Amino acid sequence: MAESMRGLHRTHRCGELSAANAGEMVTVMGWVQKNRNKGGLVFVDVRDRSGIIQVVFEEGKADADLIAKAAGLRSEYVVAVVGKVEKRSGAVNEHISTGEIEVIPSELRVLSESATPPFPIEENSRTKEELRLKYRYLDLRRPDLQRNLMMRSQVATLTRQFLADEGFLEIETPILGKSTPEGARDYLVPSRVHPGSFYGLPQSPQLFKQLLMCSGYDRYFQIAKCFRDEDLRADRQPEFTQIDMELSFVDVDDVIDVNERLLAKLFRDVLGVEVSLPIPRMTWQEAMDRYGSDKPDTRFGMELTDVTETVKDFDFVVFKGAVENGGSVRGINVKGQGGMPRKKIDKLVSFAKDYGAKGLAYIAIQEDGSFKSSFAKFMTEEQSKNLIDAMAGEAGDLLLFAADKNKVVWDVLGALRVELAKQLELLDKNEYSFVWITEFPLLEWSEEQNRYTAMHHPFTMPMEEDLQYLDSDPGRVRAKAYDITLNGNEIGGGSIRIFQNEIQEKMFEVLGFTKEQAHSQFGFLLDAFRYGVPPHAGLAYGLDRMVMLMAKEDSIRDVIAFPKIKDASCLMTDAPGEVDEKQLLELGLALAEEDTEVAEETEEG
C-alpha cells in the first residue's frame, strides 16, 4: 500500500550528495536499485536520474520496525528516505559520485510498490531490443539512456540559446501542411471538414522558412519535427528532428561561420571537446577523389589513388573495359596488411560486390618485396613496379583496386576503406573529425526518370561561375551547397537559395518542369518571390544523428525517448491501430477492397 509523501520535501537528488553534506539531515526520493541484507545490516541503494545513494539501516542506529521495512523493499519500489549523511564506515565506492558517503535513515516511506520488472534496470542491458521497446518506460530508467536523453536536452538548450543570442528568431511552422507529390512520400492526414482532401505532414519546413525570409524575419530557426513515409532502414524513423535555420543577406561564409561557432560551443559545453576552427573544407570533387565519399571519415588515411593513367595499357580486360567506358581504376593501400589470408581478402571482394563492384583486384606485397596479385599475369614486371610505386606500396602492404564507372569505384572503395578501418580498429570514438563538403553537383542524372533531378532541392543556387553551363552542360554545374560531416556521417547540410526569378525559371526548365507543374507544386513560394526577396541561405542538422554521435551510440533509437521500429510501429503503444468505421465515414473514407491476389490465394487454399 502506497504511503503519502505529505509533510516531506525532497532536499537533494541522490547523486547531488557528497562528502560536503556530511552531518546534514536530508530527504531523498527515488527507486530502489538494490537491497542487500548483510549480517543484520540492510543496505538500500536509492536511484534517481542524478545517481545512486546508499542508505544503511543498522541495529542501534535505526529501530527494528524500520529495519524490517527496509528488508522488505524490492527492486523499483519508490521510496522517500529522511536521514543523516555520514562518511562511509565501510569501503569507499570509487565508481559512483556518492561513494564516500551513506545516509543513516530516521524515516522510510514506501511511496509506490513495484512488480518484478521483466528485465533488470541496469547499464548496458543485454535484454533484446524488442522487449525493451515494449516496456520502454522501464528501459528509459537505464542510466545510459537517461544520460543520452539528458545530453539531447542539453544540446537543444544550448543550440537555442546560441541561436537566440545570434539574432535568430524561433518561429513555428505548420505540421498540417500541403502534400507535395515530388520527392519522398508524405504522411497524409484526411480532412473531416473537406472530405476527400488531405493535409501532408512536412518533410522539412523548407518552403516556410524561405517564405519567412521573404517576409523579412532575417534569421529563423526551429527544432522541427519532420516526417517521411519511407521504407525504414535501421537508422531511420518515420518522424525525426531537425535543427533548422535560414538567414537573409548572407553568403556561404556567413552560414559556415555561425555554424562552426555553434558546433564548437556544443562540443565544448557538452563533451569538453575543442573543435579547432575553421573546420576544414573540401570540395565534393576532392572528397570523392580522396575518400570515395561525400561524407568522408577523415580520422584515418587510406586515401584513394587514381591509377587510371598507370594501368590503361595493362593487358587486363577489367581495367581496360573500365577505362574505355569512361570510368577509372583506383586503389587504396592498406598498410601492413600484405599478409592478409586469402579467405579474408575474398570476404573483402564479396563486400565490394555488395557495393556494386564486379570484383576487386589486389596486390599483396610480401615482406621480402615480392608480391601476389589477382592480376599478376596481366602485367609486366615494369608495369607492376610502376603501379606499386603509384600506390606508394611498400613491403607488407595490401593494395586493393576497383575498376568501373567513377560512381561505382568511389562507392566501392569509399565503403571498403571504412570497413577496413573498422576491422583494423583505426577508428577512435573520442576523436571528432569535422569536414565541410562544398561545391556539390547541382544536378544528378536520373536514369529512371530520364532527366536531371536536383541533388539538394530545386531552390539551390548554382555557383555564379557555372551559370553559363546551365543550358549547355547542366551536369557540370556546381551548387552553392554545403554539408557538414563528422567522422564519416553527414550531420547537416544546406545551401544558398535561388532568389532571382529568372534563375529559378531556368532551373525548373532544366529539371523538366512545365510552368504549370512548377506552379502547382510551389505556387505560393513563386508568388511570394514576386514581391522582393532577400538573398538567403540555410542549413539543417539531423538532431537525432548528431546526438547519437555525441553519445557514442550506434542507433538513433538510443537517443529518442519513444522510437518506432522498422515497420514504423510503436511496440509500447501499439500505434498505429484500428479506428472506428464511424471515424472513417466522417472523413469520407473507406477501407479499400482486399487485394485481388490475396483473395484468389485464399480461394485456392
Next chain:
Amino acid sequence: MAESMRGLHRTHRCGELSAANAGEMVTVMGWVQKNRNKGGLVFVDVRDRSGIIQVVFEEGKADADLIAKAAGLRSEYVVAVVGKVEKRSGAVNEHISTGEIEVIPSELRVLSESATPPFPIEENSRTKEELRLKYRYLDLRRPDLQRNLMMRSQVATLTRQFLADEGFLEIETPILGKSTPEGARDYLVPSRVHPGSFYGLPQSPQLFKQLLMCSGYDRYFQIAKCFRDEDLRADRQPEFTQIDMELSFVDVDDVIDVNERLLAKLFRDVLGVEVSLPIPRMTWQEAMDRYGSDKPDTRFGMELTDVTETVKDFDFVVFKGAVENGGSVRGINVKGQGGMPRKKIDKLVSFAKDYGAKGLAYIAIQEDGSFKSSFAKFMTEEQSKNLIDAMAGEAGDLLLFAADKNKVVWDVLGALRVELAKQLELLDKNEYSFVWITEFPLLEWSEEQNRYTAMHHPFTMPMEEDLQYLDSDPGRVRAKAYDITLNGNEIGGGSIRIFQNEIQEKMFEVLGFTKEQAHSQFGFLLDAFRYGVPPHAGLAYGLDRMVMLMAKEDSIRDVIAFPKIKDASCLMTDAPGEVDEKQLLELGLALAEEDTEVAEETEEG
C-alpha cells in the same frame, strides 16, 4: 534585373543605427518602405525587422546615376545601401528610433524587384483578413505582426532557459501516436505499412509525460504541438502549441511556486511588468460565487451577490421557482448605471438570454433614491429595501438579477459583468491580473452520457480529504487541480496525478469504465504504473493565447506565423488538398461513396 550582393557585407540592421553611429560608413539591407522625390532630393525609407532608416540621395552628395536609380525604386524592392551615417539636416522624426539620423549613400544595389503588393505593408492594416492570409508572406512583413512573432520567440526562449535552469529536461514525445476514442476528435494518419491502421496526432503529450515521470526523468518540459479535430471557433486552431511540463516528488505548492517564478520572469523580461508574488489563489467555489466564472477577470469588481435568502419569500414566481428547484438568485451591482436607458437594459436582457437565462430582473435606483424595477409589483417596500441593502445599492446604481440553476446564474452573471466592464471601459489592457483557481470539482455530471465524466482527465488526483466521498457522493469530490488565469482567460492548467493503483481503479469505476475499457485505452500507462510510480504533477500553458494577451491582440491568428481559418484550411497554401488515387491505394483507402442523401437529391434534380 537583380544585382548580386557579392562583395557587400551588412554591418547593421536598419533600426540598430542611432546618433551614436554618426560619421560611420555602414551597409544596410532591406525593403523599400517608401520613396519620396522632393525638389531634387530622393528620400528612401529602408525597412527590416528592426526598424526603418532614411537614406537621402542629394545632388552634390551623390552622383546623378545614383539619384536616378533611387528615384526608380518602388515599394518592397530589396536594396543594399552603402553610405555614411549623418545627423539629419531636416526635422527629427520622433516616431522612429533612427529619427535623428539619415544615411548619405555612396552605393545602391537593387537585390530584388517587387511587383505592386495587393495591399500596403503597414502597421494596423485595414485590409480584410482573408486577403491578408492569402498573401500571408506579405502580411507577415507588417511591423505589428513582426513584433508579435518576435515576442513569441522571446517568450519561448526565456521559458526554455528558465525551465532548463530549474532542472527540467526537454524531451520530445511522438507526433505519430495512438488514436484514443475518448474526448475530442483526433486527427488520423493512415499507415502505408499497415493498411487499415491509423496513427493519431496527439491532443497533448499527457500520457507520455506521465510515463517519463514513471521512468525517472523527474522534471520534463516541451513546447509541444498539439492537435484537435474540432469544429473551430474564432479562437481555435487545428494545431496549437502548449508549454507542457511535469514534475516528480511534488505537491500543489511546488508546481505553483515554479510557475509563478516563470510567469514573473516572462512578464518582467518581455513586458517590463512586475507580477507581484505570490499570485492570489481562489477556490473554484469562491470564483463561481464571486465572479460566476472559473476564469474571473479580477481587474474590476462588480462581484456577484447571492440574495437567495433575501428574496426567497418574494411573491415573484421567477425567484420562487429558481429557489424551489434548488437554484439560486444572485445579482450584480452596476455602479452609477441606475439611469441606463430602458433600451440598453433590454439589450442586456437579450445578452443574458444568449447565455441561457430566461430573463434578467433589475432594479434601477434613481439619483433621488426612488427606483424602477422589472419586478416592483412583486415585493413590498421592506423587501425591496432589504434587497437593495443586500446588494449594497446606492443612489444611481443598477442592480441586475438572475434566477435559475446555479450553473445558469453563474454563466449569465459572469458573462454579463465582463460585457458591462467592456461597455463601461473598466478594462485596462496594461493591467495584468493573475489568479490561481484551485479545488475544482473532480467530476461533472454528463446529462448526455448519463454518467460522471472527468472535469480535467481521469488521472487527476482527488483531494485527500474528499476521497471518502468517491463512492457515496462523487459530485462532491474536489480535485487537486489548478488553473492559472489572467484577465478572465485561462492561460494554463494542470493537476496532481493519481499514482496509486487503487485510487486509479476506483476513479475508472466512478467514470463507468469496465476494466477492459480502461485497459484498451490506457493500457500501457496502467502497465507502467505497476512498476513503481513517483508522486507527480504537471501543468500546461496555451502558448498561443498567452502570447496573444501579452501582445494585446484579440486573435491568436495574430501571434501564429501561418494560421488556418475556421474551416481548418490554409488560404496561402490551399491545404488541405487532393491527392493521387495511387497514394490512397498505397494506404489501403478509398474515397467513400457519395453520401446517399446527396445522391438522391441529384437524381431528383
